Amino acid sequence: MSGRLFGSVRSRATLAATLVVAVALVAAGTAVLLSLRSNLVGQAGTEAEHTARAVATDIALTRPGQPLSADNDEPVQVLDEKGKLLAASEDLERISGTGTQAVRPQPQTSPGRDGSGEDSDDDADDESALESLEPGEISEHTSFTNGTATLDGETDDYRFAEVHVEVEGRGQLTVYAGAPLSAEQSAVRTALTVMLIGFPLLLAVVAGVTWLVTRRALRPVEGIRSEMAAITASEDLARRVPVPDTHDEVARLALTTNETLAALQTSVERQRSFVADASHELRSPIASLRTQLEVAAAHPELLDLDGAVEDTVRLQDLAADLLLLARLDAGERPADTRFDLGALAREQAAGRAGVTVDAQTLEVAGSRAQVGRVLTNLLDNARRHARSEVTVTVRREGDRAVVAVADDGDGVAEADRERIFERFVRLDESRSRDDGGAGLGLAIARDVAVRHGGTLTVSRGPAGGALFELRLPQAH
Incomplete structure (x- = not known):
């Protein structure tokens, strides 16, 4: 059952569209969440920097000997050059992500000196790592870190800004100020929740719409399929599939199908007519x-031997014509042999009374036997209709070799000049089977010419009779 479901074009199209939209939604959702988080973290960092610089400004204005104040609604720490906590927010209970986890200020010693009042090597190293600032100057550089802090019993995640300030009498101090990330976390959670709920609903809508649209788009295809199945079952090639009024690929498919059916019907009807x-x-x-043989069996003295031989030869020729037509209809490709068309024309005309030949030496490629059969048929036709003379010429015309067979008979009426190349067609004046063949010679001649890349046409000749011209490409 699942194989049949996913074997349909509609199911595969729906699945493909849903997967594409799902991938696009996941990519877009991820980009939105990352962008939202980055923007909100940036806003928190800006707030933290603003707070840190405000505290640093207050500290820079504090006179030497006055206590430092860092009272703020957000977590704030003030550290000296050695990393000791000098001031902190009053309600700060715990902190991480800054220079120290201390929350209670410690007494400050003289900057840059130990208890003996002399410079120590550690102090010299610390000072060398600090920025060179003037008293009261606040560093333009701000560093950011993430951490947590507990204020008045509430613990939150914070974005901390680190700012340096030079204070007279205290040296270079570091101010840490935090801004809560709760808004960022809340917004990201809300957006994620909306996506987790909305994306499946959107995918369901996409799948449903795709299913309905493809069903409507493929409905004409199902009509074509069902009609073709009915035509196959009934073998009625006169029926045609419905053509939708959409002017799209499906409509062109229906038109092509009807053209194929028309060609098939024509071929079948032609085959039936041929048979x-x-x-x-x-x-x-x-x-x-059979009649002659039966008469001969009863009365041997009445046997018409010449008539029996003539009927046998005629039957043999007809069978050969039918076999050649069958091979041509089957698409038999002519051999790719080079031969002299002029020599072939002289050979076919040899021994025929009243036939004159003027042939150049021109090479063509193909089946020598089939082209010879064309010349034989043209000469036989000309002999039947000529009064006294048949002329054959072979000449070059551009890149074509042209064989012209002309007689001095009555010619072919212009209205009949295409009809005579149809199979089993004999004009009224030559319907007697004693005077002509079965009406296959010219049909065979044109089929052979076409399969050799050439043409065979008929027109009025110089002597008023028929002029047949066979044009074949020259061999290179």
């Missing part, structure tokens, strides 16, 4: 030959 005509043409010589 019927072939059966009709075969029936006459077979019936005639």
